[in-house]
Amino acid sequence: MSLEMTYREALAKSIEEEMQKNPEVFIMGEDIGRYQGTFKVTRGFVEKFGSRSANYNYRILDTPITECGFTGIGIGAAMAGLRPIVEFMTMSFSILALDQIINHAAKVHYMTNGEVKCPIVFRGPGGAAKQLSAQHSHSMDGWYAHVPGLKVLCPATVADAYGMMKSAIADDNPVIFYENPGLYTVKGEIPDDINYTVPIGKAQILREGKDISLVGYSRMTQVHLAAAELLAKDGIDCEVVDVRSLLPLDTETIYNSVRKTHRAVVTYEDWRSGGFGAEIVSRIQEDCFDDLDAPVVRVGGLNVPMPYARNLELLCIPSEEDVVAAVHKIR
């Protein structure tokens, strides 16, 4: 049995079920309660877990617009053993909380030599939505995937949004859960199983092919699937590798694909220079050099602050056409 729904609905269902199962799981963030969330992931939660008239509801906690402070409160609660889910209205705002996430959450387990765990999920939309311009369109995935102590998940499909959120909530470590806003309305199926989980740190092959590996994550995996359709018309058989988890990174699945196809394009929405895709490229060339028939090519976001005008914005974000062009460069 499976259920059809959107990526947004799958996230909501996953979080709600985990909150029902475990009273120590709660969610906090700006406008998530009475206002039901800016991107409406927590629609209806205030009635289910709190009350509209209460000053505050601990399980569905509306916070002031003070990211650094409320993130720290979530981390402290996690250190005491609660399992908070911290929503950032956009991941761009998590920049205000970097000190708490990087210098506190990611360090406490090491600095206590394992005495204090920090089971917390930081989630929210990351990357460009639509014309939100320079300050609201950051892809922070690569920034976080740089930090030992964090796990970074970037699901591309509805089933993964559902199953990986459950794994993130169950994890005893701080997890960054990346939701590209362009994915919220994507439809798909999830298993009708409230215990369904997707293991952290496992990439997947979403389309098998023999000519070239398209390696990506989050919305870029959807772009790869579309590009693979276009390329099939040119007789190029693409394998789509959905990385899903940046940290830990399942290099084995990526390498096995590259060893089969001998060519790879890596796509990421983040700025091209220094983005996480560059890390994937580096690892492929370092560990699979003898298997490669061509250089590994990066397709990244343009190295500019995100412009407002829609035509310029679309220019910045990697598209199917950009991927197709990159494939043609090496094949």
Place this chain on the structure above:
Amino acid sequence: MAKQAEYKITESAAELEEHLRDMLFIRLFEEKCNRVYREGKAGGYMHVYIGMEALAVGWMKAIRKGEDYVITAYRDHAHALLLGTPPEAVLGEVMGRKCGTAGGKGGSMHIYDPKNGFYGGWGIVGGHIPLGAGLAFAARYRGEDKVCINFMGDGAANQGVVFETLNMASLYDLPCVFVIENNEFAMGTRLEYHAADKELWKRGLPFDIRSERLDGMDVIQMKRQATEIVEWCRKEQRPAWIEIMTYRYSGHGAADNDRQLYRTKEEEELAWTRDPIARLRKQMTTLGYMTDEKYEAIEEELTNEVERIYEICDASPFPEADEVYDNIYSDMKPEMGH
């Protein structure tokens, strides 16, 4: 400066002697840390509590040890010792040894002992303040009868995240006592040069938080007042913001060799007239609870104890190379190698 009040001492001789021993042990322990650092057996940043002993002793005797949460910044040895962390685990951590609280991975600034309610041990000024509120939040969320004592220095009281946290602590009714250890200096910058208002205790008032300023150089008063505030916080389930006037006789950190850049020798000498240990010793002597002979015997006993602890730590190995990847995560290792 809060004036030293006259009051009637009703505490027993045994209780006062315990206060004295606790304060003296911290001082001797910290003096040893300074020597260890100078000898090159400790490195990095190390901050000792010399002069501030009455503050931590008073507060740690006011709480339910092992139940209540305690969190502080990097001047953290005293809090751990008072909560019951084995001294060899504290000094071992300062010396980067395997016997340390974090097996040598944390160092002086990062002492933790969650089994005794101690949650560190944090290095970013003001950064741990929301964490302490989060610990209090967990207690409130679970309906537990716990409070969090959230220590910070006067420098931390300027950080933006502290104000964010005060707002939420009041908004969410968190049982959290914010304790400012005002030793008059944010590293090398005197209070009047870093705080526009100078009366830090007033900063809780706009958030509708109980706010007070107290003297931290008198252990008897400190303990009495801390006890009242902790129990009020527990009962009312409300935060408190308490500024404690104290003084560190040592430098900011072990590497601070230029105290004269921010204060005079005369000022330090004047501050020594408020030494909390000398004060309690005098009070006990007046009451007939203490003699010079007895004091010297206690001092010798504790000095020997500190030396014994040092010998244990010095014999403890450094962590093994293959431990470097341990406990970054609870269940995995990161990508390994250079």
